[in-house]
Amino acid sequence: MSKSDIEHSSSGANPEAATTTDPAKPTLFQRFKTHMKRWWWVYLIAFCVVILVVVLPVIYVGVPNFASKYINDYEYDYSGLEITNPRPDAFHVRQKKQLSMGGGFSGSGYLSPFDADIKMPDTGETFAVFPVQRIAFDGGAELDIDQDLHLDCVECLGRLAVQAATNEDLSVLVTGKPDLKFGALPTAHLDIRKTMKMKGYDVQKFVNTPGSFNVTSVNLLKPPTKEGYNVNATIALKNPTPFSVEMGSVSFNLSMGGSDLGYIDVPDLTLKQPSSEIVMLGDLDMDLLIQQGIFGDGDGLGEVTIDVQGTRCEYNGEEIPYFAPAIKAIKASAHINLMDYASSLM
Ligand SMILES: *[C@@H]1O[C@H](CO)[C@@H](O)[C@H](O)[C@H]1NC(C)=O
Ligand SMILES: *[C@@H]1O[C@H](CO)[C@@H](O)[C@H](O)[C@H]1NC(C)=O
Numbered sequence: 001m002s003k004s005d006i007e008h009s010s011s012g013a014n015p016e017a018a019t020t021t022d023p024a025k026p027t028l029f030q031r032f033k034t035h036m037k038r039w040w041w042v043y044l045i046a047f048c049v050v051i052l053v054v055v056l057p058v059i060y061v062g063v064p065n066f067a068s069k070y071i072n073d074y075e076y077d078y079s080g081l082e083i084t085n086p087r088p089d090a091f092h093v094r095q096k097k098q099l100s101m102g103g104g105f106s107g108s109g110y111l112s113p114f115d116a117d118i119k120m121p122d123t124g125e126t127f128a129v130f131p132v133q134r135i136a137f138d139g140g141a142e143l144d145i146d147q148d149l150h151l152d153c154v155e156c157l158g159r160l161a162v163q164a165a166t167n168e169d170l171s172v173l174v175t176g177k178p179d180l181k182f183g184a185l186p187t188a189h190l191d192i193r194k195t196m197k198m199k200g201y202d203v204q205k206f207v208n209t210p211g212s213f214n215v216t217s218v219n220l221l222k223p224p225t226k227e228g229y230n231v232n233a234t235i236a237l238k239n240p241t242p243f244s245v246e247m248g249s250v251s252f253n254l255s256m257g258g259s260d261l262g263y264i265d266v267p268d269l270t271l272k273q274p275s276s277e278i279v280m281l282g283d284l285d286m287d288l289l290i291q292q293g294i295f296g297d298g299d300g301l302g303e304v305t306i307d308v309q310g311t312r313c314e315y316n317g318e319e320i321p322y323f324a325p326a327i328k329a330i331k332a333s334a335h336i337n338l339m340d341y342a343s344s345l346m
C-alpha cells in the first residue's frame with residue numbers, strides 16, 4: 001500500500017474533509033464523525049487481514065478483485081504474507097508490515113482486539129474465527145500477525161476452494177465488533193458486517209500464459225527409483241498468488257488425447273514470491289509421450305498437449321481438506337514442445 005493510495009482513497013471516501021474550513025470550533029460529535037471518515041481505512045486493514053488470511057489459500061489472485069466499494073479503492077499490500085504448516089483443521093499465518101498513514105495526519109489510537117467471524121454467505125455457518133490483535137496506530141501502524149488459524153467448518157472452506165479453482169465468483173461474510181479509540185474522543189463501537197466478493201481463478205489460463213512456468217530440467221531416471229518414478233523434472237513456477245503458500249505434497253494425473261500418460265508427484269509444493277523452483281517426480285509412459293510428439297496431432301514435430309488433472313494434496317501424510325478439493329478441481333491442458341527437451345528425453 002502506498003501513501004498515495006491512502007490519500008486517494010481517503011479523499012474519495014470523504015471529499016469534503018480536505019476542503020472544509022469551518023471557522024467555528026467543531027463539536028465533539030463532528031470531530032468524531034470526521035475522524036471516522038478519515039480512519040475508515042484502519043479498520044479496513046483489519047478486515048483485509050481477516051479476509052486475506054482466511055480465504056487466501058484458496059483465492060489465489062482473486063483477492064485484489066474485492067467488489068466492495070472501499071476495498072475496490074484500496075490496495076492491500078500482501079507482500080510478506082505467508083501461509084505455512086497446513087493441517088486438516090488449521091494453518092499458520094504470518095505477516096509483519098509497517099503501514100504509513102500519509103495525508104500529513106497525526107494522532108494516535110488503537111483498534112481493540114476482536115474476533116472476526118468468517119461465515120458462508122448462503123448458510124450463515126461460521127467456518128473460521130480469526131482473532132485480530134490490537135492494532136495501535138500513531139502516525140502509522142504495525143501489523144504483526146503470527147498465529148494459527150483454526151477452522152471450525154473445514155468443509156465450508158473446501159467448497160470455497162472449489163469455486164476459486166474453477167473460476168467461479170464467491171463471497172464470504174465477515175462480522176466483528178471492535179472498538180476504535182482515537183485520542184480523547186469517546187470510544188467508537190464498530191459493528192462490522194460485510195460481504196466480501198471475490199473472483200475465482202482461471203487455472204487453464206494461467207497454465208497457458210507464456211512465462212507462467214518453464215521446465216528448467218528434465219532427467220530420465222534409469223533405472224526407475226524404488227517408488228517407480230522414471231522422470232525427475234524441475235520447473236520454475238510463477239506464483240499465481242500475491243503471497244507465499246506452503247501446500248504440501250500434491251499429485252496430478254496426466255493424459256494425452258484420452259490415453260493415460262501416468263502421474264506426477266510434487267513432494268513439496270510451496271509457492272514463493274515471485275516464483276519457485278519445484279521438483280516433480282513422475283511415472284510417465286515415455287513411449288506414448290514420444291509417439292505423440294512425433295505422430296500426434298500437434299502443429300509441429302514435438303508439439304504435444306498434456307491434460308493435467310489434480311488428484312491429491314497432503315501434508316505430513318494427512319489430506320488437507322481445504323486445499324485438496326481445489327487441487328482436484330484443477331483440470332488444465334498444457335502445450336509443450338518436446339523438442340526443447342529432446343536431449344534429455346532421448
Ligand atoms: C530430482 O532432481 C532434484 C534437482 O536436480 C534433486 O535434488 C533430487 O534429488 C532428484 N530426485 C530424485 C529422486 O532423483
Ligand atoms: C520463463 O522464461 C521466460 C523467458 O525466458 C521468462 O520471461 C519467464 O519469466 C520465465 N518464467 C519463470 C516462472 O521463471
Ligand SMILES: *[C@@H]1O[C@H](CO)[C@@H](O)[C@H](O)[C@H]1NC(C)=O
Nearest residue numbers: 252253260263309310311328
Ligand atoms: C488418476 O489415475 C489413476 C490411474 O490411472 C486412476 O486410478 C485415478 O482414478 C485417477 N484419478 C483421477 C482423479 O482422475
